[in-house]
Amino acid sequence: MAEYDSVDFLQLDELLSDEEKLARNTVREFVSREFLPVVQEHIRRDGSFPMELVPTMAELGLFGANLHGYGCAGMNNIAYGLVMQELERGDSGLRSFASVQGGLVMYPIHAYGSDTQKERWLPELAAGRAIGCFGLTEPDFGSHAGGMLTKAERKGDGWVLNGTKRWITNGSLADVAVVWARSRDGIGGFLVERDRPGFETGDMKGKFSLRGSVTSELFLRDVELPEENRLPSAAGLKAPLSCLTQARYGIAWGALGAAMACYDEVVRYTRDRIVQGGPLAGKQLTQEKLADMLTEITKGQLLALRVAQLKDAGKLHHTMVSMAKRNNVDIALQIARQARDLLGANGIVDDYQSMRHMVNLETVRTYEGTHDIHTLILGEHITGMRAL
Amino acid sequence: MKIMVCLKQVPHQDARLDIDSAGTWIQESNIKFEINTYDTYALEEALRAKDEGECEVVVVSIGPDRTTQALRTALGMGADRAVHIKDEEADGSDALGLAKLLAAVAKEESPDTIFTGFMSDDDNFAAVPPMLAELVGLPHTTAAVKVVRGDSSLTVDRETEGGSYEVVELPLPCLVSVQTGINQVRYASLKGIMAAKKKPLDVKSVADLGLSGSVGAGAAKVKIEKIAPPPKGDTAELLEGSTDEVVAGLVTKIKELGLL
Numbered sequence: 346m347a348e349y350d351s352v353d354f355l356q357l358d359e360l361l362s363d364e365e366k367l368a369r370n371t372v373r374e375f376v377s378r379e380f381l382p383v384v385q386e387h388i389r390r391d392g393s394f395p396m397e398l399v400p401t402m403a404e405l406g407l408f409g410a411n412l413h414g415y416g417c418a419g420m421n422n423i424a425y426g427l428v429m430q431e432l433e434r435g436d437s438g439l440r441s442f443a444s445v446q447g448g449l450v451m452y453p454i455h456a457y458g459s460d461t462q463k464e465r466w467l468p469e470l471a472a473g474r475a476i477g478c479f480g481l482t483e484p485d486f487g488s489h490a491g492g493m494l495t496k497a498e499r500k501g502d503g504w505v506l507n508g509t510k511r512w513i514t515n516g517s518l519a520d521v522a523v524v525w526a527r528s529r530d531g532i533g534g535f536l537v538e539r540d541r542p543g544f545e546t547g548d549m550k551g552k553f554s555l556r557g558s559v560t561s562e563l564f565l566r567d568v569e570l571p572e573e574n575r576l577p578s579a580a581g582l583k584a585p586l587s588c589l590t591q592a593r594y595g596i597a598w599g600a601l602g603a604a605m606a607c608y609d610e611v612v613r614y615t616r617d618r619i620v621q622g623g624p625l626a627g628k629q630l631t632q633e634k635l636a637d638m639l640t641e642i643t644k645g646q647l648l649a650l651r652v653a654q655l656k657d658a659g660k661l662h663h664t665m666v667s668m669a670k671r672n673n674v675d676i677a678l679q680i681a682r683q684a685r686d687l688l689g690a691n692g693i694v695d696d697y698q699s700m701r702h703m704v705n706l707e708t709v710r711t712y713e714g715t716h717d718i719h720t721l722i723l724g725e726h727i728t729g730m731r732a733l
Numbered sequence: 734m735k736i737m738v739c740l741k742q743v744p745h746q747d748a749r750l751d752i753d754s755a756g757t758w759i760q761e762s763n764i765k766f767e768i769n770t771y772d773t774y775a776l777e778e779a780l781r782a783k784d785e786g787e788c789e790v791v792v793v794s795i796g797p798d799r800t801t802q803a804l805r806t807a808l809g810m811g812a813d814r815a816v817h818i819k820d821e822e823a824d825g826s827d828a829l830g831l832a833k834l835l836a837a838v839a840k841e842e843s844p845d846t847i848f849t850g851f852m853s854d855d856d857n858f859a860a861v862p863p864m865l866a867e868l869v870g871l872p873h874t875t876a877a878v879k880v881v882r883g884d885s886s887l888t889v890d891r892e893t894e895g896g897s898y899e900v901v902e903l904p905l906p907c908l909v910s911v912q913t914g915i916n917q918v919r920y921a922s923l924k925g926i927m928a929a930k931k932k933p934l935d936v937k938s939v940a941d942l943g944l945s946g947s948v949g950a951g952a953a954k955v956k957i958e959k960i961a962p963p964p965k966g967d968t969a970e971l972l973e974g975s976t977d978e979v980v981a982g983l984v985t986k987i988k989e990l991g992l993l
Contacts, residue, residue, distance in 0.1 A: 350747075371920045405920055
């Protein structure tokens with residue numbers, strides 16, 4: 346069977362540099378050769394990630410690929426986006442792993458950390474020898490992160506943290522957690538090492554979605570930290586939100602990867618599947634669905650590519666990332682649903698991947714800013730009025 | 734220590750191949766290309782030598798503009814320099830013409846070892862490596878499945894018919910053509926791809942190599958008259974009908990031929 350190839354209806358490859366294409370190809374090869382053969386086994390286990398692939402992922406440079414220095418590849422944002430696209434072609438859990446490590450752990454240390462923190466953590470995180478997680482969301486505060494209850498209180502020269510974080514990707518795998526907590530001075534970021542007394546984690550089980558990813562709760566009970574563990578330049582909610590802009594940017598590209606995986610699967614399937622004397626692909630209702638998929642993927646690619654160019658040019662506004670994340674995840678989810686539909690009964694078994702992408706994308710739609718929150722961000726941008 | 738690796742860019746294994754209007758090659762527009770599979774193993778073999786000690790790896794390829802991507806991939810995987818022989822005058826070269834071009838580069842570079850793939854995925858000639866070695870005056874062997882590096886020689890296990898191996902020792906400098914599966918080929922890392930941007934990629938013309946008039950279609954002793962898809966043989970039989978009928982027909986045929 347022919348290898349997977351991405352959609353390029355508008356010959357967008359012509360707009361990519363050699364490096365950008367090479368980055369995409371090398372990650373695609375890794376996903377095909379090493380990730381896809383093992384993904385099912387992890388999905389069946391629920392909440393399990395193929396940790397044995399982490400050294401190869403690090404060697405490839407997948408962690409913090411768009412950051413500069415400290416062992417990071419220093420790629421531009423188009424190449425970074427293409428990398429995220431290829432990872433999510435494998436599974437949203439694979440992309441999430443890299444997104445969290447790079448966009449939500451390495452990025453805040455890179456942007457807001459002290460030199461000591463950068464030197465201590467960034468090379469280890471880039472090399473995959475240390476795993477990180479990002480603790481912002483709480484059981485009662487998701488979209489309204491500013492309402493967080495986790496507290497940081499001064500004690501001598503240091504801090505004491507108390508609170509609970511939930512829906513934390515890689516929480517129990519993490520050697521270091523970037524925990525956001527409220528102090529008298531406002532919201533601040535803290536690096537909590539795994540072995541700090543009072544810091545515990547537990548995994549969320551029974552997930553229908555993102556089963557190839559570890560999702561945890563973080564429990565902080567009188568966790569004492571020295572001042573050196575506070576991110577010195579992170580002041581206020583703006584800091585964690587800037588991290589989310591990084592990760593959401595990656596998601597806008599990643600969702601296209603999931604959409605293209607479903608599209609590729611269903612084009613192949615409908616060509617081979619004989620229904621009432623002819624291929625399913627030859628039926629009008631099928632062709633309408635396929636035409637919609639191709640069109641939406643292509644529009645999503647244009648959106649992602651332009652946002653990438655603006656990001657590289659330093660002209661990005663977070664509302665643009667909201668539009669890209671909102672649109673591309675939404676169309677990817679619709680494409681996955683349509684693909685699963687066209688696969689018929691076959692579509693519900695894990696020999697086919699569209700349903701796996703579909704249920705993953707249900708999560709992706711409501712994480713890193715829900716679809717509705719991004720709607721309101723755009724709504725506020727248009728009207729100047731903050732709606733609830 | 735210097736190792737030269739010869740790479741060929743060939744149509745992607747999944748590319749849909751259509752014959753061109755002259756009937757002597759395939760239509761190259763709108764198909765994807767990749768590094769010849771055998772050559773990726775040759776490159777990996779060189780990169781392993783580099784991992785173990787001080788060694789410069791120079792990759793060389795002949796082809797049009799698109800060949801740059803193959804060379805950049807090789808640089809991304811860890812090669813140090815690339816030489817791209819790019820000249821329309823080289824078009825239509827036969828194996829000897831290609832070997833002459835590579836030999837001219839080899840003479841300039843004076844590598845301690847030349848690794849090549851055993852053959853190319855598209856032409857399957859397996860002729861260029863021995864010709865190149867002879868033109869440069871190097872001892873050579875083909876179809877290597879294991880290479881052990883010594884101080885002044887290579888010990889090579891080469892594949893022979895029937896699954897047996899022949900062990901040969903070659904003094905350096907020498908040329909070895911490599912069989913697939915000899916190693917596990919690495920990926921080009923993102924850091925490597927970024928670093929590759931800054932690595933030298935020299936473009937050379939036929940004239941630069943002093944070979945004007947002696948390579949290319951005009952000088953080729955072997956000319957492709959025609960390429961064609963495999964003809965339908967007289968003995969081929971196409972089974973028709975529903976799946977059940979086709980399967981039943983196939984089983985009957987296998988029994989008739991005494992294959993079961």
